[in-house]
Amino acid sequence: MAKVKQKTAYVCTECGADFPRWMGQCSECKAWNTISEVRLGSGPARHQQPPGRAGFTGMVDAKVQTLSDVDLQKVPRFSSGFAEFDRVLGGGVVPGSAILIGGSPGAGKSTLLLQTMCQLSEHMSALYVTGEESLQQVAMRAQRLKLPTDKLRMLAETSVETICQLADQEKPAIMVIDSIQVMHLSDIQSAPGSVSQVRETAAYLTRYAKQNQVAIIMVGHVTKDGSLAGPKVLEHCIDCSVLLDGDSDARYRTMRGTKNRFGPVNELGVFAMTGSGLKEVTNPSAIFLSRADEHGSGSVVMVIWEGTRPLLVEIQALVDHSQLSNPRRVAVGTEQNRLALLLAVLHRHGGLALGDQDVFVNVVGGVRVTETGSDLALMLAIVSSFKNTPLPRDMIIFGEVGLAGEIRPVPNGSERLNEAAKHGFRRAIVPIANAPKTSPAGMEVIGVKTIAQALEHC
Numbered sequence: 001m002a003k004v005k006q007k008t009a010y011v012c013t014e015c016g017a018d019f020p021r022w023m024g025q026c027s028e029c030k031a032w033n034t035i036s037e038v039r040l041g042s043g044p045a046r047h048q049q050p051p052g053r054a055g056f057t058g059m060v061d062a063k064v065q066t067l068s069d070v071d072l073q074k075v076p077r078f079s080s081g082f083a084e085f086d087r088v089l090g091g092g093v094v095p096g097s098a099i100l101i102g103g104s105p106g107a108g109k110s111t112l113l114l115q116t117m118c119q120l121s122e123h124m125s126a127l128y129v130t131g132e133e134s135l136q137q138v139a140m141r142a143q144r145l146k147l148p149t150d151k152l153r154m155l156a157e158t159s160v161e162t163i164c165q166l167a168d169q170e171k172p173a174i175m176v177i178d179s180i181q182v183m184h185l186s187d188i189q190s191a192p193g194s195v196s197q198v199r200e201t202a203a204y205l206t207r208y209a210k211q212n213q214v215a216i217i218m219v220g221h222v223t224k225d226g227s228l229a230g231p232k233v234l235e236h237c238i239d240c241s242v243l244l245d246g247d248s249d250a251r252y253r254t255m256r257g258t259k260n261r262f263g264p265v266n267e268l269g270v271f272a273m274t275g276s277g278l279k280e281v282t283n284p285s286a287i288f289l290s291r292a293d294e295h296g297s298g299s300v301v302m303v304i305w306e307g308t309r310p311l312l313v314e315i316q317a318l319v320d321h322s323q324l325s326n327p328r329r330v331a332v333g334t335e336q337n338r339l340a341l342l343l344a345v346l347h348r349h350g351g352l353a354l355g356d357q358d359v360f361v362n363v364v365g366g367v368r369v370t371e372t373g374s375d376l377a378l379m380l381a382i383v384s385s386f387k388n389t390p391l392p393r394d395m396i397i398f399g400e401v402g403l404a405g406e407i408r409p410v411p412n413g414s415e416r417l418n419e420a421a422k423h424g425f426r427r428a429i430v431p432i433a434n435a436p437k438t439s440p441a442g443m444e445v446i447g448v449k450t451i452a453q454a455l456e457h458c
Helices: 083-089 109-120 135-144 160-170 195-212 233-237 284-288 336-350 372-387 413-422 451-457
Strands: 004-012 035-044 098-103 126-130 153-156 174-178 215-220 240-245 252-260 268-274 277-280 299-306 309-321 329-332 357-363 395-397 427-431 444-448
Touching: 035 195, 083 240, 083 252, 083 268, 083 277, 098 109, 098 195, 098 233, 109 126, 109 135, 109 174, 109 215, 109 277, 126 135, 126 160, 135 153, 153 160, 160 195, 195 215, 195 233, 268 284, 284 309, 299 372, 299 413, 309 372, 309 413, 329 336, 336 357, 336 372, 336 451, 357 372, 372 395, 372 427, 372 451, 413 427, 444 451
Parallel strands: 098 215, 098 240, 126 153, 126 174, 174 215, 299 395, 329 357, 395 427, 427 444
Antiparallel strands: 004 035, 240 252, 252 268, 268 277, 299 309, 309 357
């Protein structure tokens, strides 16, 4: 009788590093109290001889070929029924892919996937697996949203082995797992939701998707900081990772891809939450430009680039005298450190001392801006609020600001200007390198080189 040996490892939940014993701090990512014990399952202890040249009689099916001999036929895709969802996925759902959708509670993950699966079930085999809700709860939601329910196959199960066995009988083209945190494997002793269970169940489902050419969409929870819960190896084994952002009381939801092996990772999809479910927003710039009738200082419209399209977003700034010894710097929708950097540049090269002022910055509509093309608009909004001088309503601004006070160009400048012209903007302050030889019809484009020139034109 072979001796049973319990296999145990210690894994960091932040970076996925393995350690032979528990430690308080991870030596790789320097995070504290993130190393947890992982039971890898029990099995007979065997001593395996690694394959070598001598005495090796196994057959190898794989073959080595040159890169030029690889077939470059187009990867087949099928539409999810939502153009915004397809945009984030890179053009549609790829058969055999493993997709992970995360989001805060109430963001609309289950609603979006139920709408998608009900539409896809009309012309292909689809299986919806729910582990957190009962079948009656899902049916009540579908009835409330007035969705077609006569062809969608449902399953309430948390055992991954049972799910895959039933999927072999149903042979679906697409399958939803809601959610990966409640799934479990029988040979792993830890509880569902633990590091080992999440990692192994995700790897098991990913292998099943590749072997059977079934597109599997897994729902994942998020942590307090908004990142996907579970070990980092979970993000490595899947093909696409998508985050659905938006507060439960907000009307609009934004979908952004953080990893995609079949397309770009910086695409943005916008949905509106209505009484009949999520509706895609085809012109997101229009909803983010719903400005107040009374024009005030500290507000300006900028053009950011999201994936393959420009997006017009309003940014607001409020500068007020501080009653504290350390003035506050609050940034909502943009990076906090970037705000501090731009205030230092504004002091050094713009001649405005804001050391005794509280500065609050907000990107309207809940959009999170990560690109540096918003630097100039943010800086001029701060100056407008500090001087209490409104900027023209028909002006758009974009450009990157360097530490020497220079205005650097940004990609896709002409596309940004054309998008602004479509929405009725007639003036633009842009980097001089982005100023076109022929401006869009009815628009005056002003190219600037430094912060001083931008302040002079404003």
